[in-house]
Amino acid sequence: MPSIQPIKAARGVRDILPKDRAAWAVVERGAVRAARRYGYQDLLVPIIEPLELIERGVGGDTDVVRKEMYRLEPHSDSSARLALRPEATASVVRAYFEGGLNQAPQPARLFTLGPMFRHDKPQYLRYRQFYQFDVEVIGDGAAPFDAEVIEMSKGWLTDLGLARISLELNSIGDQACRPAYLEKLTAYYRPLKDQLHYDCQRRIESNPLRLLDCKEEQCQPFKSGAPKITDNLCEACAAHFEEVRRHLDAGGIEYRLNPYLVRGLDYYTRTVFEYQHTALGGAQNALGGGGRYDGLAAELGYPATPGVGFAAGLDRIVAMLAEEGEEVVPAPPARVLVLPATPEQNLAAAQVGRLCRSVVACAVDYTSRSLKAKMRSAAKTGVPIVAILGEDEAARQVVQLRDMHSGEQAETSWDRLPEAFA
């Protein structure tokens, strides 16, 4: 009779259920551990940000801004235009200035974990709400910081147990050398315009760097003849790139030079890098990446301040861990489960639960099922110990403690319960 369609989760989002949460926790704890080991500090930044922060930060010609933004409807004409953040770097840079971190000893080493939002068409490992681990070093432009961010993120991934990942590395120059390079690049591509696909024809004028990482079949033949950015770096950028590589080599970090690696966000200068997983195909193989963004702060209206960062998608990393056979067995929710034989003993069972909780996680089965059914249910949850409480035990203030693995059972008085689990 009351037949409405059950309300389902919004398109492109999902729940991480308790059985999967343990694997997520491993990945998150690993991220926190890796960052702290290098002296990075945790912070939280808002999920909603001024639209302009994102547009100016990420770049107006990126897909992220052009078609994937979650814009919030303004409450009134005078209220600020807001959007859900599609990435965290611009927010962290903003927080760095607004929170006065620019006045503390430099650079600031920061990290944060949280959800990001992009209105893509959902598919395998592509969600509209996904989770990122984000690391930033703001306030100094030295090359070793680039290498440190890479080393730290790589260490995180390998410590988790991921083996089938590759690291791609490139430098895309800066204000000094990139304009001249882009001239060369557009000069090369302009005569070929007719043979490029629609988006690339537009990119020649709007964002020529992105011609390099186009994956369209018809654009591929022209890439090898295109001038390479790494052959056109200014002296400072070339020296910077070389120093990054020296540090990576000294640290034993393997990487593959990829002169076509560009990244999808406009704010990068000099170093860019990306982690890919060999089990993932197409354009979805990116687990994470990052780079230097020495022009970002100024773009947001703050004093010019260099920075370098890294972000990775937790959804994909969790999935790739499972893909590589890393199993995370979730712990039973409680170590002790109290089983009143009948509802008559519920009050006594609650009291036993209180006593146990001074030392262990303890749940009580208040259902009206038979004791046999409660035992069956307890076995399935994997709880290692049950405390059985019948009329007789309740009267004498004792319980039968049963080890669910060995089947051994012994009587214990209530006042000795804490020491029984210590």
Place this chain on the structure above:
RNA sequence: GUGGCUAUAGCUCAGCACGGUUAGAGCACCAGAUUGUGGAUCUGGGUGUCGUGGGUUCAAAUCCCACUAGCCACCCCA
């Protein structure tokens, strides 16, 4: 934004090509198999808008149309 696939029990699906008895299976869940004690086995327990709306027909889960939702792929990203 473009394309493909799917929609039947809480979950995974069969049934649909040749429309026609009370629409099935497995899993999960609940109960029971002598007195208050588990994972095995056995037994019992399901009226589910057959995604929604319309059409064809004596008759539609089954054929036709529209819509909606989900999944997968392309583009791009994480």
